[in-house]
Amino acid sequence: MPKKNKKTILVVEDDLDMLEQMSIYLQAHDYSVLKATSQKEGEELVKKNNFDAAVLDLMMENQDSGFVLSYKIKKIDEKKPVIIVTSVSNKTGLYFDKSEDSGSWIKADVIIQKEVRFEQVKSELDRLIAMRS
């Protein structure tokens, strides 16, 4: 990890502009960012396991890319914070409710739906990382 106290976030997102913007925002708020633009690229970085938390887009090459990546991250380190970002509910009418049964099979700590706000992603990251340390 680059700096001593800087936490590194793995951001996997196939929308290049979204990836760029999320990275700039997180970097401006004292995080280091590892970028990947696909599930495939993400999987390579997951194996290296040199990040503190992950922000994953749900739908990339596959409809469930984010879930797959999250599952792989949690298999290596169950406590590593994972946020899944998705606008899936707008498009398909799917709704993920973490509080009910679905939470047990969706291996992510937070699912952010609809319009993604960077502030929200950051504050969730702050919270989850603080909880862990």
Add this chain to the structure above:
Amino acid sequence: MEESKGKIKLQVLIVDDESGMREGAARCLRDFKVEQKDFGEIICFEIRTASDGAQAMKAIEEKSPDLLILDYKLPDMTGIEIIESFDNPSFVTIMITAFASLDLAIRATKRGAFDFLAKPFTPAELRVIVKRAVKNIYMSRKAKKLDEEKKRCRFEFISVLAHELKSPIATVEGYLHLMNEKFKGNEISNYDQIINRSLIRTVGMRKLVMDLLDLTRLESGEKKRTIETVNINSLIEEVVENVSALATRKKVNLEIKCDPKLSIQADREEMEIIISNLLTNAVKYNKDGGSALLEVKKTNNNNFSLKCSDTGIGMKKEELKKLFQEFVRIKNDKTRMIEGSGLGLSILKKTVELYDGEIKVESEYDKGTSFNIFLKGVVPQKESIDLITSEK
């Protein structure tokens, strides 16, 4: 109106105070069927009866009939009073009257009766009139359905369009926010990437709007066409000039095979759209260092063909199927970085249709794609003879 496969059941309400009349009419229609041959559908009837105005009103309120066969003179009210009490009736009315008076017929028709029938009438007469009314009901419902379908298509188009326009705006807005907050410091050069991406997205959005204008002009038929003699080779040279910057950047080699003398009768702008679409796609969806070949040939009679093959990224079968749909962009790992409005091929297809032409697409994933366009009746006969001699 209940529908099952090819069979439509219409609800009929017969209102008459004479029980003989009621039963007679009901019997006459119970097994009656009206065939709509053009649509392959058969219409039959489900019949209810009422003996006075109050009963009729109750029956209509319970379940609105499709066809109301209504006696004018009822014990408690007149037929016209019944029709009048429904503002916008969804049923068609046939008024029955004992005295065939013109005055009454006019009044009934004004109040919304579709037709009228004078007592006494034969079963055959009733059937003729019912058949006419059924045709009316059937056609107006078909028209309504068509109208709804049109509205739905329009709505879908607008909502996809709105999404396509919203996405670049949201992206540029996002970048502007980041700049506004100076998240990358005070040095303007730190923002090069942000500015570059914003420009790409706004250029893409402008292209989308331009394509949309092209497409609507094509579809409305309002686009002015000037059919003139167009030298295909020099037109291709012009287009190549426009595409060459992109081709150089992607190191794609463009090869053109075209008889320099080949001229066709066509609208210059439309030909430019076709050629430009073919060449731009052949470069855009190519691999770095790939190649593209455009072959233009006079085929038999006065038709001609343009074939554009590339060594590009190609398409899978299921991707190929969706190729010409509006706003459909084949989304995969390889196309992610390529900008496009998703309207280019819709425009190409519509333009080719103006020449009674056709497009054939062959593609192999990761190997390349070839577009084959045939245009009919564009090569003038005289010049085609010249061509044959010059080829020798």
